[in-house]
Amino acid sequence: MFAFYLANGTLDMELLEDIDYRPALMQFGSPLEMVFTIFTNVLEIDENGLVINEGDAQVRAAQWIRHYCDPSYVVDPPFQPWETELAGP
Template sequence: MKLSKSFNSAFRKFAYFLSSGNHHNLKGIDYLSLYGEEPSAIEQTYVIFINVLELDDAGTVLNAEYAEKRATDYLREYCDGNFNVEPPYEDWEVILH
């Protein structure tokens, strides 16, 4: 089975805005240098996005904005020691498969 157009669209949008430095949840956070210097932080951001993303039986994404928020909150906390993710991540959100 192929990934749905809905999933493809949600992932493409997230990847574009994250890698362009224009993600609305990360305004004022200098994170673009992490792409070359600390790629594991970027990897974990994508992992959280994918783990949190929910699809219905037809493959339609149900919670893209929430998945983006959980993922970008990780990156914000990584870059800004004064920011705390709420609620804290559950194991299933951050596990690398």
């Protein structure tokens, strides 16, 4: 669902209400890659393979998008290094 909301322009409507983030993210690959990095790094899955915090992961990704599109927006709490760390090969 996350990718659907992201591509549809309806990810976290309250936080991103007046921001059309899609052109900014789709212009270059790195911003979109960071959105998915944050989402998947924050996402937690229980021992049964069920996602237990999709909403939290969506909010953190939306905060990054908001800051990317509006540098005056302050992410609270600030991102931790593990949230933005890209997985290597």
